[in-house]
Amino acid sequence: MPLVDAEELQKHSSPDDCWLVVNGVVWDLTEFAPGHPGGADIIQRYAGRDASRAYNNIHAPSLIQNELGDTKRIGDFDAASVSRGSDILTPPESPAAPPPPTAARDAGRRPLQTLLSTHDFEQAASENLSAKAWAFFSSAATDCITQRANEAYFDRMWLRPRILRDVRDVSCRTKILGSHVSMPLLASPTAMCKLAHPDGELVIARGCERGGIAQTISTNASFPLPEITAAADIPFFFQLYVNKDRSASEKLLAQAEQAGARAVFVTVDQPTPGKREADERVKADAAVLAPTPNGAKARNDAKGSGLGRTMAGYIDGGLTWRDIAWLRRVTRLPIVLKGVQTAADAVKAAEHGIDGLVLGNHGGRSLDTSTPSVMILLELQKMCPDIFERLEVFVDGGIRRGTDVFKALCLGARAVGMGRPFLYAANYGPEGVEHLIEIMREEFETTMRMMGCTDLSQLHPGLLNLCDVNHWYADGAQIFPARAKL
Numbered sequence: 015m016p017l018v019d020a021e022e023l024q025k026h027s028s029p030d031d032c033w034l035v036v037n038g039v040v041w042d043l044t045e046f047a048p049g050h051p052g053g054a055d056i057i058q059r060y061a062g063r064d065a066s067r068a069y070n071n072i073h074a075p076s077l078i079q080n081e082l083g084d085t086k087r088i089g090d091f092d093a094a095s096v097s098r099g100s101d102i103l104t105p106p107e108s109p110a111a112p113p114p115p116t117a118a119r120d121a122g123r124r125p126l127q128t129l130l131s132t133h134d135f136e137q138a139a140s141e142n143l144s145a146k147a148w149a150f151f152s153s154a155a156t157d158c159i160t161q162r163a164n165e166a167y168f169d170r171m172w173l174r175p176r177i178l179r180d181v182r183d184v185s186c187r188t189k190i191l192g193s194h195v196s197m198p199l200l201a202s203p204t205a206m207c208k209l210a211h212p213d214g215e216l217v218i219a220r221g222c223e224r225g226g227i228a229q230t231i232s233t234n235a236s237f238p239l240p241e242i243t244a245a246a247d248i249p250f251f252f253q254l255y256v257n258k259d260r261s262a263s264e265k266l267l268a269q270a271e272q273a274g275a276r277a278v279f280v281t282v283d284q285p286t287p288g289k290r291e292a293d294e295r296v297k298a299d300a301a302v303l304a305p306t307p308n309g310a311k312a313r314n315d316a317k318g319s320g321l322g323r324t325m326a327g328y329i330d331g332g333l334t335w336r337d338i339a340w341l342r343r344v345t346r347l348p349i350v351l352k353g354v355q356t357a358a359d360a361v362k363a364a365e366h367g368i369d370g371l372v373l374g375n376h377g378g379r380s381l382d383t384s385t386p387s388v389m390i391l392l393e394l395q396k397m398c399p400d401i402f403e404r405l406e407v408f409v410d411g412g413i414r415r416g417t418d419v420f421k422a423l424c425l426g427a428r429a430v431g432m433g434r435p436f437l438y439a440a441n442y443g444p445e446g447v448e449h450l451i452e453i454m455r456e457e458f459e460t461t462m463r464m465m466g467c468t469d470l471s472q473l474h475p476g477l478l479n480l481c482d483v484n485h486w487y488a489d490g491a492q493i494f495p496a497r498a499k500l
Contacts, residue, residue, distance in 0.1 A: 018088055019095035020102055027062025033088060035064040035102075037075055040088040063102050064091070126442050126449055132414045132435045135450060139210070139438035147209035151437050154378035155288035160386065161378030164412025167386040171421050172479035176466030184462045185469055186455070190429050191277045191348055191370060191406060193249035196226030197455050198419060198429035198470065201436045201447075202410050203253035203279065203352075208236035210440045217440045219246040221447020225455070230279055230431070233266065243273040253279040253352065256337070258330045267345040278345055279372060283353025285331040288380040338366045352410075353380075355390055357397040364404040370428075374410035377433055387411030388418075391425045392483065395475060402426040416457025420465065423473045 018033075018040045026033035032044045034057070047057040069078070079087070096102055124138045140148055154161035186197040201222050208214035214236035215229075222229045223246035230251040231242050243250050252270035257263045270278060341349055350370035351363050360371055373390040375381065385393075391409050394401055401407065409422045410431035422430045432454075439450035462468065465477055 016089040017092045018090065019092045020097065020100060021095065023091065023102065024062045029058045029061070032058055032061040034060045034062070035066060035091045036069050036078055037066050038091050038093070039079075040091050041078065041082065042086045042088055046082070046086070123442075126446055129449065129453075131453060132432075132438075132450065135435055135438040135446070139441055142441055143210065149292045150206070150209065151204075151434060153290040153292035155290060155380055155382040157382055158378060160375055160382050160384050163386040164375070164378055164388075165414055166412075167388050167483065168412055168415075168418045168421055170482040171388070172482070173417065173420070173461075173465060174477050174479050175464055176477075179466035179468075181463040181466060181468055183468060184459050186458055186462065188429065188470055190228055190249065190408075191251070191350070193228060193276050195228050195249065195429075197451075197458060198423060198427075199227050199451065199454055199458075200251075200408065200410075200429050200431040201227065201229040202431035202433035203230040203232035203235075204433045204437050205232045205234035206236050207437060207440055210437050211443060213443070214440070215242045216245040217444050218436055218447055219243075219248065219250075220444035221439070221451065222246060223248045224444065224448040225451030227451060228276075231275070239266075239269055239275075240273045243275070249276050251275055251277045251279055251350070252347075253281060255281050255284075255328070256330045256333050257328050258332075259328070260330075260340070262328075264344045267347070271345065271347060275347060277348040277350055277369065278341075279350045279352040280341065281352045281376075282333065283355065283374070283376050284329065284380045285333065286329075288376070288382070290379060335362065335366060338368070342367075350406075350408075355385055357393045357401075360394055360401050360407075361398050364401055368405060370406040370408065372408045372410050372431065373427075374431075377411050388422060388425070389483065389486065391422060391427060392480070392486075395425055399426075416454055416459070416461045419454065419458045420461040420473070421478060423470060424475055424477050426475075 023033055023035065023040060025031075026042070026044075029047070030044065032047055033040055033042050035041075043057050123142050124134075129135055129138060136152075140152070143151070188195060188198045190198075190200065201218055206214075207218060211217045215231060216237060219229055219242050226248075228249040228251060229242075229246075230253050231239055232253050233255045235242060239252065250273070252266075252273075252275040254263060254266065254270075257266075267278060338349070348369035350372060351368055352372040352374070353376060354360055354363060354371045354373055355375060360373075363371055373394070374387045375384045375390075378384075387409050388411075391407070394407065406428045407426055408429050408431055409427045410433065413419060413422065413430045413432050414435070419430050435450055436447060439446040442449070467473060467477075
C-alpha cells in the first residue's frame with residue numbers, strides 16, 4: 015500500500031471525494047457516505063481529516079477493515095507530513111471523551127467486591143459511565159412505565175416455600191436450544207457495548223465463559239461477530255434486526271453461521287424506534303460511524319440526539335409472517351422470535367415452525383404501557399399452556415434477582431435474559447461480568463433451597479401465589495370475550 019501524505023489527503027476533502035484517516039490508514043468513503051444509515055454528514059465532516067479518536071470511542075479497530083476490505087483502503091497515512099498548525103488531526107467538533115485508561119476508570123469507582131446486587135451495578139454505572147452512554151443504556155420509551163412495570167410485576171408474584179426437604183445438593187444446569195449451560199441465564203443482545211468498556215462485547219463473552227452461560231450478540235455490536243465468538247468458548251446466539259436491504263441481512267446470517275452461532279434471534283418488537291427522551295436530551299458527539307451495512311450513529315437534529323433512534327434507521331418495518339419462509343431459506347440456524355408480546359402471536363409462531371420465543375418488550379424501550387414481560391409469560395400459561403411443549407420460551411425484561419429467575423421458570427420459561435445489568439457489569443471488565451453471574455447464581459440457588467427444590471424439573475406454577483395478578487387476565491376475558499380468543 016502507498017504512503018499518503020497530508021497534502022494528498024486534503025485534496026480529498028469534499029462530499030464528492032471523501033478520504034479520511036482511521037488509525038493510521040487512509041480510507042475512501044465517498045461511495046459509502048451517501049447510503050450511510052446515520053447520514054452522510056457524519057462521515058463527510060471528517061473528509062480530509064483524521065477521524066481515529068472519534069472512531070475508537072465506540073468501535074473496534076478492526077471493524078472498518080472487516081466490512082470494507084481492501085477495496086476502499088487507499089494506503090497508510092504519513093503522520094510525519096503533518097505541518098505544525100495543521101487542523102488535520104483536530105476534530106471538526108469536539109467528540110465525547112473516549113473511555114479512559116483502566117487506571118483512570120478504576121480510580122473513582124466503587125470496588126467490585128462491594129457490589130452485592132444488580133442494583134449496585136446499576137448505581138455504579140450511573141456514577142461512572144459518560145452522560146451519553148448512561149442515557150443510551152438506561153433510557154426507555156416515553157414515561158418509562160413499562161420499564162418500571164417489568165420489575166414491579168415480579169414483585170406481585172409470591173413464593174410458596176415447601177419445607178423439610180433435603181436441599182444440600184442443588185443443580186441449576188440446563189440446555190438452551192440444545193446447548194448446555196451452567197444456569198438458566200442468558201446475556202441478552204445489547205448494542206455498542208464499547209461505550210461501557212474499550213473491549214466491549216469481548217468483555218461480556220469472557221465473563222460468560224467464566225460463568226458458564228451463553229451470550230447473544232447484537233447486530234449493532236461494537237466488534238465484528240467473528241472476533242466476539244473467538245474470544246470465548248461458550249454457546250453464542252446472534253440477534254438480527256432485518257435490514258431493508260435483505261442482502262445485508264443474508265450476509266450477516268452467513269457470517270453468523272460461519273462464526274459458530276447456535277441460533278438466530280430475530281427482533282420483531284421494534285419495526286420503528288421508540289421515543290427515548292433521556293437518550294434524545296443528551297447531545298450526541300461527532301464520532302464517525304464504523305462503515306457496517308447495519309450500523310448507524312447518533313446525530314443532533316430537530317428531534318434531539320437519540321442514538322437509539324438513528325441507529326434503527328436501517329430496520330425493515332415491512333417484516334411480516336411471510337418472511338419466515340425467507341429466513342428458513344437463507345439460514346440453517348434455529349429461529350427464535352425476540353419480542354413476542356401476546357399468546358396469539360406465540361401460537362402463530364408455533365404454527366410457523368419457529369424454534370423459540372423471547373417474551374418481552376425490548377426492556378420497555380419500544381412501546382410504553384405495553385405488557386410487563388412476566389405477565390406475557392403468565393398469559394401463555396393461561397391461554398395456550400401447550401406452547402411450552404412446542405418450542406422453547408424465554409423471558410427478558412425486569413429480571414434483577416434470583417427470585418425473578420425462579421418465578422419465570424415456574425411459569426414455564428426455559429431461561430431468562432438480562433441486558434442492561436451485563437452492560438453495567440462490563441464496565442468492570444470480564445471480572446465484573448463473572449461477578450454479576452455469580453451473584454445471580456447464588457441468589458437463584460438460595461431460592462431453590464428455600465423453596466425445597468433441587469432440580470429445575472421440580473419447578474411449576476403451583477409454587478407461586480398469583481392471587482395479586484390472576485384477575486388481570488380474567489377481567490380482560492370478561493370485557494372482551496371475542497378478542498380474548500386466540
